[in-house]
Amino acid sequence: MMLSNCTYEKELTQALKDGHWPQGCGQELRAHVNACGTCSDLVLVTQTFQRVRSESDIAAPAVSPSLLWWRAQLRRRNAAEQRVAQPITIAQTFAWSVTALVGIIFVASQYRSGLHWASWWSELVPSRTFHLLSVGSEPVGWNLALLISGLGVLALLSAVVVYLASEKS
Amino acid sequence: MRKPDTTGEYAIPNVETRGASRTDQLPMDSDAFSGFYQRSAPALRAYLTRVSGNHALADDLLQESYLRFLCATCPEGGEVNYRRYLYRIATNLLRDHWRRPRAACLDDVPEQFLAARDGLKRIESQVTLDPALLQMRPRERQLLWLAHAEGYSHREIAEITGLNAAGIRLLLFRARRKIARLLRKQLDADRGQA
Numbered sequence: 463m464m465l466s467n468c469t470y471e472k473e474l475t476q477a478l479k480d481g482h483w484p485q486g487c488g489q490e491l492r493a494h495v496n497a498c499g500t501c502s503d504l505v506l507v508t509q510t511f512q513r514v515r516s517e518s519d520i521a522a523p524a525v526s527p528s529l530l531w532w533r534a535q536l537r538r539r540n541a542a543e544q545r546v547a548q549p550i551t552i553a554q555t556f557a558w559s560v561t562a563l564v565g566i567i568f569v570a571s572q573y574r575s576g577l578h579w580a581s582w583w584s585e586l587v588p589s590r591t592f593h594l595l596s597v598g599s600e601p602v603g604w605n606l607a608l609l610i611s612g613l614g615v616l617a618l619l620s621a622v623v624v625y626l627a628s629e630k631s
Numbered sequence: 632m633r634k635p636d637t638t639g640e641y642a643i644p645n646v647e648t649r650g651a652s653r654t655d656q657l658p659m660d661s662d663a664f665s666g667f668y669q670r671s672a673p674a675l676r677a678y679l680t681r682v683s684g685n686h687a688l689a690d691d692l693l694q695e696s697y698l699r700f701l702c703a704t705c706p707e708g709g710e711v712n713y714r715r716y717l718y719r720i721a722t723n724l725l726r727d728h729w730r731r732p733r734a735a736c737l738d739d740v741p742e743q744f745l746a747a748r749d750g751l752k753r754i755e756s757q758v759t760l761d762p763a764l765l766q767m768r769p770r771e772r773q774l775l776w777l778a779h780a781e782g783y784s785h786r787e788i789a790e791i792t793g794l795n796a797a798g799i800r801l802l803l804f805r806a807r808r809k810i811a812r813l814l815r816k817q818l819d820a821d822r823g824q825a
Contacts, residue, residue, distance in 0.1 A: 507779055511775065514681075515674065518677030521677075523676060530694060534698050
């Protein structure tokens, strides 16, 4: 289909938009519309759509504006809350990940050194209490305790840093 | 129309958090929005109904359009720009709806298109236009409505629909020719019956 380029199209479009058609238009334009297929299509379609559009103005909207306005406020508040909670969630996730990693490293190191879980537990249970000094009396135990506590502090500090960084962003 | 104060009859306490920026505030207050809604909603609803061919969907999308409009940072420039922005949101929502994997798609023609609701008698011009629109594709309905009902220019339609401004002229020309033929046919049939 070829795009016809009628010279009157712009003038006619403006006249239709302003509501000047047909009374406010000259005889020449009216005669042209009768002869030109493109322009008569334009008049027919625009007038039909404009009528339907003006009839639609009568119909009342289904929802009250105050309800929509209230819902928009609610949605904004929820979004704001989500934004505030996001850094905490990220920090929590990070802390959990680091803790899990430390746990895995600990289990792996124990597994390497022979996995003496049962003997360690059997020593601990009869005393019914946890004696730090007895654990620390062995040099290997001290190293492990230091490693775990160091990693724990690192995880905590990392979580705080991540929280502060994400909150700032 | 843009006012920073969001407190009013329907204000929710603690909506504005400490240190909230201007962009965190609603673009207008309740009264201003009410007036804007009363002026713009019927036309937007007619657009959504004519393009989607579904009254229930049109009502849903109408509400969602206004909610997104209120939650977004609206463009400056008064009501004309607000309206255009609203049509853009509504058009995007329609497109999202068509893109969703479901039974209907962009080229589907809905059954019971524009059926009269609540036993109300439809107005004569709607009776003429609706069967013709039934035979048009949603994209064509969209372009025709924006151009001929709302009076938007090709550039404005391009902004609203996201289409290429150069292609709109041709698309619109084809759609207009097609619907004009259908309208003439419909009018001839009506005259024949009379």
